Amino acid sequence: MALAYKTRRRLALLILLVGLPLYIAVAWYLTSLFERPSLLIELAVYIVLGFLWAMPFKFIFKGVGQADPDADPSDE
Numbered sequence: 001m002a003l004a005y006k007t008r009r010r011l012a013l014l015i016l017l018v019g020l021p022l023y024i025a026v027a028w029y030l031t032s033l034f035e036r037p038s039l040l041i042e043l044a045v046y047i048v049l050g051f052l053w054a055m056p057f058k059f060i061f062k063g064v065g066q067a068d069p070d071a072d073p074s075d076e
Helices: 005-032 039-061
Strands: none
Touching (some): 005 039
């Protein structure tokens, strides 16, 4: 089932405003449970975690910045 363009936009906004800060807080908490590694390893962990949060939502974010494909061209 494909999501409508407006639904994908709203979902993307919700994910960015609510989900991303929660994910950052959880990732920060989980990494604080361990002894602090070297700067390069810590940077690599945060980069990997940064990519991992977006992978499940790739289909939602794809094309959200484009014009609505279902919109009537005369509305512009």
